[in-house]
Amino acid sequence: MKAELSPRMKTSLYGLMCVLLIPFVFPTWWMVTSSVKPISDIFAFPPQLVPQNYDWTTYSKVFELQPFVQQYWNSAYIAAVVTIGTMIVSSMAGYAFARIRFPFANTIFMIVLLGLLIPSEVTIVPLFQMFLKAGMVNTHWPLILVPIFGAPSVFATFVMRQFFVTLPTELEEAARVDGLGRFKIFRKIALPLAKPALASVAIFTFLHSWNLFLEPIVFLSSAEKFTLPQALTQYTDAYGGPMWNIQLAAATLTALPVLIVFIIAQKQFVEGLAHTGLKG
């Protein structure tokens, strides 16, 4: 497959890829450009690939109609806490499953893996009841605790375990001889070497938390508690119809920062994901 390609072949491959790119790239372009169109141009025919008139007030309306700054902060801090928490919990558990002998290790590992079979959608009803009893409905606790400790972190634990299994045992033995206990070996040797795996866990976890939708609409009921995905759906007129350009402006504000970070760090993103235990 790595044979040199003829120039004609190359041209047709480029052509094919450019066509295939349209559904991947065009929606983002359409989101950004439509967000600054006045409402009258939103459904103009023929479609305006580049806005002909600009209406920047859509962006100020985003903040007027909803406590959008607060909602942005909610999503950001929840995602940050969940990401850091998951990295701690899953790297510790993954390390122990890969490296430490303790009773029933295999049984416990199987139980933990069971979490992969039980998406939080399955347990959403009892979770709601539990958090209701604990007085935590309409707080952010469910959105923080469930991902860090529940089913979503199991995948992270699995990735970390797969990574730690490949770490040479000699390094840890050298560290033991050098005078380190288990915890220090973990912190000073294993963890620094696990940066690629940690990075992909961080990316996955962040995106998962950032995109969470079912949980917020089940657990949260007041606008200032909302997270972004939920907030985006709230830009509706008196009849419940979406206010397209404002909604798209809010969507742009939600999507663009992560997209920019991704484009800057795309190498780490993509290669991190490709080179973890995910390969099977």
Place this chain on the structure above:
Amino acid sequence: MVVAQDHAIPEGRSSSPFWTIARRDSLAGVLFIAPQLIGISIFVLIPLGLVFWYSLHEWNVLANTFTYTGAQNYRMLIEDTNLLEVLGATAIFSSGLVVFNLSLALLLAVLLNQKLAGITIFRTLFFSPVVVSLVAWTIVWGFLLQKNGGINGLLQVFGIEGPNWLREETTAMISVIVVQVFKNVGLNMILFLAALQGVPNELYEAARIDGAPRFKQFRRITLPLISPTILLTSIITIVGSLQVFAQIAVLTQGGPGLSTTVLVYYLYQQAFQFHFFGYGSTLSILLFVIVAVLTFAQWQMRKRIVFYES
């Protein structure tokens, strides 16, 4: 760790014979997994038990009654004519999604695996929807798929009258599948690409010397060698497809009719819109069983279809 320190008195035979090296290390292991294990117990295992317990009850939230009804909810499950439609929609959605997702991912990975200048730019762009906020992505597509939206506008430029995508049964289903595939196909694409790059080049060289044409090389060498990845991605994708909620909620609200009401969305409606917590729990059990059976079946299949395991 604290214990390990305490007992590490540099003096003779174990002053405390119980805390041997192995036992101290075991304790460390238990402490390391404790947060995860306790978390799983509270947020997965106990809820799983509860969901089963709830499924055996008639639960009226308004009247605040919680009565044991045994298998009644399960009988309801069988008699629920809507459920058949829901399961049908779920099956179409999941299978359509998996097939479209995996074939597109493989095609893109093969393209990205070619020696072409600027290939990283393409890789970045194909991957970019993965990092776009899910609801934002769905909203834009919802916007594009309106009767007078961007897609029909473009079609009209070429003189084609597009359908009202989200309001007709067939096109609504196609739409939700397509939106979801373009959002996440980048993940599988990257995993396939990594797998393709893991196939030793010598094998292709050998095949070329043997005179195997490109297509045959792909079918006889590439596919068997990346079959573990195909299996893994198909499990991830199928389990993921059963959890798709936001896209349905934003694009179609399960409509028109029940045509895009997948199981998760139905569960949400029953439990949180109609407050049938007992029946909602029964649907949760059904979802769990489906996920478990599918995962187990695919895992079993690995012996049959995976030609090669590293």
Place this chain on the structure above:
Amino acid sequence: MAEVTLSDVRKSYGAVDIIHGVDLEIRDGEFVVLVGPSGCGKSTLLRMIAGLETITGGDIKIGGRVVNDLDPKDRDIAMVFQNYALYPHMTVATNMGFSLEHRGTSKAEIAERVKWAADILGLAHLLDRYPRQLSGGQRQRVAMGRAIVRDPQVFLFDEPLSNLDAKLRVVMRGEIKSLHQKLKTTTVYVTHDQVEAMTMADKIVVLSGGKVEQIGAPLDLYDRPVNQFVAGFIGSPAMNFLPGTITSEGFSAPGIMLPLPEAVHEFRDRKAVYGIRPEHFVLDDNGVPAEIILVEPMGSETQVTMKLGETQVTGVFRERVSLSPGATIRVRPDLASIHLFAADGGQCLN
């Protein structure tokens, strides 16, 4: 500095015994090599001394103190691993000073100790590099540097040279030996290579199947192996063995009668194995006939594969033998250097 004592040390995994009661005394400052074929338990034994493997029975003492259940860090030992086990995310200097950091040594002292070790090993110019930027030999030196900075009571080496090419191995062998002569730290060194064992050790411990076969100075083992296993393991090319019977006329091997020293006639009519090292054949016109199969000139000596009766043996001669295969030469075993082993169990008879 310390002596190391192993008394009746045992190790088993479940019902499988790996080490069957090893007794061993290592004196202060001694360089002891544990040698044996792979799977003989030598590495396990070393790791038990290090505290990386638990012991099932017996006692291990370092410097007079029982360390059976101490963590490696509390045993005051340092270890050089087969794959060096350098921390990939730390520089050479950090690698070497790492153990001191965890013993509350001051920064200034760490730097001083690292510099001292680096000077000894010729690493001073590499201190800021990362392990991946070093050659195999340099990594090996860093691994040794990491061991010596701490000035531990015992050095443990686990096949440290097995990843180096043949030439570098000889150089490093010399360096380790002279380092030991400089520092005089008690050393336990594991290898499967008997040449390493012979050239480096003050005392060799030959292990096989989790048991000690023989302990002794290198030349002791060479000259007076207690059994056929040690005889065959020590020395290169290996000792020749011919099975047969001791008779009044000599040793009756298949197709040939070999001379015996007077002293062994007490074992007359006994089945035995006749052992002779390749270098203990002498070219002698009055010797026994041997058909030449292969001649390998080495320059300083000539190695000849030949047939003695029906058994193929190897001889090494200082003389240049310029005969072609098929020819017959006459060789005489040096009677003072032959070994007889019991046919059952292989114990040395003479």
